[in-house]
Amino acid sequence: MKRTTIAVIGVGLIGGSIALSLKRDPDIRIVGFDVRQDFLDKALNTGAIHAGTTDLQTAVREANVIFLAAPVEQIYAILESLRTLDLQPGVIVTDAGSIKTGIVNHAIRVIPDHVTFIGGHPMAGSHKSGVEAASDRLFENAYYVLTPAPGTPEDKVEYLSELLQLTRAKIVRMDADTHDQVVGAVSHFPHILASALVNLVAGYDDENAWHARLAAGGFRDITRIASSNPRMWRDILLHNREHLLQIGRDWSKALEDVMKLVEEGNPDGIEQFFQSARDFRDGLPERKAGALPPLYDLYIDIPDHPGEIGRITTLLGAKQINITNLQIRETREDIYGALRITFQSQYEMEKGEELLRYFEYNVYRR
Structure with a gap:
């Protein structure tokens, strides 16, 4: 053949x-x-x-x-x-x-x-x-x-x-045009928003350096895509210009609407704004690959004493489970720290979760 x-x-x-x-x-x-x-x-x-x-x-x-x-x-x-x-x-x-x-x-x-x-x-x-x-x-x-x-x-x-x-x-x-509109909304425009938010906070930080200090953690997570290749995104925005301009107009109207609720002091309207967003997001398929690269993160509660991180990485390494990043998050008031481990794939993340639970670690996903 x-x-x-x-x-x-x-x-x-x-x-x-x-x-x-x-x-x-x-x-x-x-x-x-x-x-x-x-x-x-x-x-x-x-x-x-x-x-x-x-x-x-x-x-x-x-x-x-x-x-x-x-x-x-x-x-x-x-x-x-x-x-x-x-x-x-x-x-x-x-x-x-x-x-x-x-x-x-x-x-x-x-x-x-x-x-x-x-x-x-x-x-x-x-x-x-x-x-x-x-x-x-x-x-x-x-x-x-x-x-x-x-x-x-x-x-x-x-x-x-x-x-x-x-x-x-x-x-x-x-259809190619339908594709560009959908991907513009769920991938291209979020990159604009993430970068715009980072630039806004960076401007505030020029006047008050506490912005950068307190922006670690959750802020880094929701703006992670702002670290993407600038030249690549320049080209994408220019080639999907018409759809992004319309999405931008729709976004401006949506932001104006919620800010009006804040200005009016409308508690029911503000709560409904967050509730409708929560309902839609919670209905999205869990861990399903989409237009944006997913995060394959596990969080592990670990006592703050020597050797614990080494033990965890040794356990994972012994099972040929690849780790792409480690971060210790000291945002808690109790005796435990939170270790965030990033994996390259969902498959490796699930293998790691199963192994660490077997050794009685408290493991959770965000």
Whole structure:
């Protein structure tokens, strides 16, 4: 049987995770492309790809499917390059960008007739970057959105959907414009809000340094996405401009409404504001992957005496449970501190929780 060749353009977190997922099929050969040889070397060393090259033509020459796992702005340039290269007849080109309308429309304009483009967006991520953080579990149970343009051959969409089952994601189809509006509301605009809040507090801190001191803890949690790549988010906002402008107008109206309730001293209205938000949030699926990277945190009550943290990390390490971060939170008035452990995946978090409970630690999730 002839092997299927997959070209992954961009071997970072997303490209590497796609490659690792597809490698579950032994009849698939993965060729990686990147402009940096050291990135390719890392991808080869981690086993994400079978071969790597810095020459785009070499990467795509034999490919049956091409994944564009590059930043949004670069996807446009890569599509332009592909139309000048030798590609296999019937090849499928898909991307992993978080904006779909502009990319899909551009692809329709520039790709050759013998190429099928299908927009894609795996809605999962990590707080770490690079192929070193890639995992074949990254997309598990997450939504993977496909946005085929009208007239896209159904057999091509079905083939790509079947291939992506190897990621163990939930494959859904959506109109590209609808995708951009929804993701704008649940991912792009929250990044604006988080950064705006951080900048506001930073301005206050110039006058009173207690803002930064007291902002640790919960403030860091709710604004964690403000630490995202500024250039990447610059490009995302510009490419989803129209939807974000409308969401911004809606947000301004919502903020104005609640501030009016505060101004009027309306207790029932204020309580209902928080109640409706609580009801909707509590109804969201627990631990389900979404547009924003989830937190895989456990909190453990630990007595404040020597050796306890070492014992916990030793227990986890003995079971090959990977820890990505540790933080001691001394916000309590009793004799216990709170140790926050961050895991790379839900699977490792659940294994860690089970193990620590077995050893009678008080473990909880926020």
